[in-house]
Amino acid sequence: ARAQAMEVDASPDVVYDDIGGIEEQIREVREAVEEPLVNPAQFDTVGIDPPSGVLLYGPPGTGKTMLAKAVANETDATFIKMAGSELVRKFIGEGSRLVRDLFELAEEREPAIIFIDEIDAIAAKRTESKTSGDAEVQRTMMQLLSEMDGFEARGNVRIIAATNRFDMLDRAILRPGRFDRLIEVPEPDVEGRKRIFEIHTQNMNVADDVDFETLAEQTQGYSGAEIESMTTEAGMFAIRDERTEVRTADFEEAIEKLENEDSGTPVPSA
Numbered sequence: 326a327r328a329q330a331m332e333v334d335a336s337p338d339v340v341y342d343d344i345g346g347i348e349e350q351i352r353e354v355r356e357a358v359e360e361p362l363v364n365p366a367q368f369d370t371v372g373i374d375p376p377s378g379v380l381l382y383g384p385p386g387t388g389k390t391m392l393a394k395a396v397a398n399e400t401d402a403t404f405i406k407m408a409g410s411e412l413v414r415k416f417i418g419e420g421s422r423l424v425r426d427l428f429e430l431a432e433e434r435e436p437a438i439i440f441i442d443e444i445d446a447i448a449a450k451r452t453e454s455k456t457s458g459d460a461e462v463q464r465t466m467m468q469l470l471s472e473m474d475g476f477e478a479r480g481n482v483r484i485i486a487a488t489n490r491f492d493m494l495d496r497a498i499l500r501p502g503r504f505d506r507l508i509e510v511p512e513p514d515v516e517g518r519k520r521i522f523e524i525h526t527q528n529m530n531v532a533d534d535v536d537f538e539t540l541a542e543q544t545q546g547y548s549g550a551e552i553e554s555m556t557t558e559a560g561m562f563a564i565r566d567e568r569t570e571v572r573t574a575d576f577e578e579a580i581e582k583l584e585n586e587d588s589g590t591p592v593p594s595a
């Protein structure tokens with residue numbers, strides 16, 4: 326079960342330059358996660374504990390997973406990912422068991438970055454219902470917090486969690502010594518979108534007429550993931566047209582296609 330529930334990557338290949346539009350967030354993550362791994366002595370000298378856990382929150386597809394992978398890459402750490410939904414198990418004790426396995430594996434492979442995506446699945450505010458399922462989820466979360474308490478002993482393991490639903494979180498997990506460094510990863514602004522376009526077209530044969538500034542203006546509200554799939558779609562239009570170069574018209578057609586998929590109501594093309 327361990328192998329199925331976790332994604333282990335000994336050397337992820339994402340670098341900070343692959344991530345567009347969130348420079349400030351990159352800086353904050355480096356300070357909170359990278360520094361304690363690379364230079365633990367300075368925390369001792371100053372006499373403070375490094376942040377225990379970092380929580381990245383914001384809309385889907387904005388680069389949270391990339392960020393965690395890039396830190397692992399930069400620090401030569403093993404990247405170990407677990408989805409919160411994987412920790413919600415049917416049988417009593419299974420979720421806690423997986424959490425223990427997760428930290429055990431991280432210690433075996435240290436230095437390691439543990440990345441827990443969708444942390445809200447196990448850390449949502451307690452509801453009124455007192456079903457056994459809720460109690461089990463609660464136990465899994467308690468196990469996670471208790472593993473984090475043992476952190477000082479295992480300095481070479483850092484933990485990053487992510488959520489799209491910050492408002493749903495039980496505030497208890499944000500206390501000092503827990504996920505005590507919060508970093509919001511927002512949707513990219515126009516500058517960020519331009520940069521993300523440039524990143525995802527690096528290896529594309531793009532025509533000279535393509536202006537990323539204009540495309541960035543036309544894609545307000547797009548996430549990084551949406552921009553990426555848009556550039557791929559534009560490439561598909563070029564291929565369908567038996568061209569080797571991707572033109573402005575391809576990008577515009579791709580935007581139109583994605584907008585129609587979004588709204589769910591196909592608009593007949595003129």
Ligand code: ATP
Nearest residue numbers: 343344345385386387388389390391521549550553
């Ligand atoms: P979720 O909350 O849905 O897990 P996420 O924030 O973790 O999403 P990622 O998995 O990091 O998002 O991003 C998905 C893909 O979208 C990336 O592999 C990348 O190709 C693209 N992408 C997202 N954000 C960015 C960005 N800021 N710069 C460049 N590419 C991005």
